Amino acid sequence: MNNNNLQDSGMKLLCIGLKNINCKLEILRLNCISITDEGCAALASAFNSNLRELDLSRNQIGDSGVTEISSLLRNSQTLQILRLSDCSITEEGYKALSSALRSNPSHLIELDLTGNDPGPSGVKQLSDLLQDPNCQLKTLRFLGPAADEGCQYVTGIVGKNPLLLRELNLSEHKLGDTGVNQISALLQDKHCKLNTLILKNNCITEGGCHVLAAALNSNPSNLTELDLSENKLGNPGMKIISTLFENVQCRLEKLK
Known part of the structure; x- marks a missing residue:
């Protein structure tokens, strides 16, 4: 009907x-x-x-x-x-x-x-x-369509629904900037309550930093730890990530 x-x-x-x-x-x-x-x-x-x-x-x-x-x-x-x-x-x-x-x-x-x-x-x-x-x-x-797609993408990697997690470890999955794009809609959705996000050794560059910073700036109040070790951020990428601290709602305590 x-x-x-x-x-x-x-x-x-x-x-x-x-x-x-x-x-x-x-x-x-x-x-x-x-x-x-x-x-x-x-x-x-x-x-x-x-x-x-x-x-x-x-x-x-x-x-x-x-x-x-x-x-x-x-x-x-x-x-x-x-x-x-x-x-x-x-x-x-x-x-x-x-x-x-x-x-x-x-x-x-x-x-x-x-x-x-x-x-x-x-x-x-x-x-x-x-x-x-x-x-x-x-x-x-x-979630909406874009965030739901990101949620399914992450679930396929870690085998768990990221909405149920407070710590998400995606280290060494070679996400690259494309993978960061996939999860960005999920990270900025109000349903995502991650406290710790680990993206170590994922071939992320300056381009991925732009997307990641934008997503985290739109939903900044939960994340307290971010690990971007062993990526290819360079000085430009680092400057972009540093803009997170300009957000008064940012609760980051650890940045690697």
Whole structure:
């Protein structure tokens, strides 16, 4: 039903069908149908026990709507994929999702929250959830396209999601300036909370320094240690990296 103008009234009509005990619907896509938290409440009350995939992206459901969907998550034994990108969800909504998944962690394998604003602790709520041995989430999306590409690039190198790390060691992977370009969007994203970034012996030159400095200047408040040893920065590259200290939010304590 993507890209139709169902609104909450149409959603309620659709839910009459979902309540039918003979309904076998497994995939429900409701991307951009102009519903609010009222439509989400109707959907939660009409919960279909066969549902495997639910897409509510690009609806202004907000935190109250996500709270309704969270009640569905608490009861579902089948839902594997939930997409909630661009739904005006903030920290409160992230907490509701995290709480629901903690109470019923073993079924959902994909959660898309791209384009929402998690606040200072929203990402941590769900990132901590991934440490639960019962949690089956394999795909958790927070980032925009460019940052997500950088995240996948780094994950492919280190085998771990960098959003869950405080220290990232990419030493001796021969990233070069091209590799630094790949990770720059990730480094400047507000979801990236790295304290230590180690890029030793990666053939980085002045060009990579420009990109790296720009990325770190846009998200400077977490990084306390940066290791650029054994690269080819030269004096020009060093001058560029030194501009980080001109940023009043810079917290760098160690620069190698």
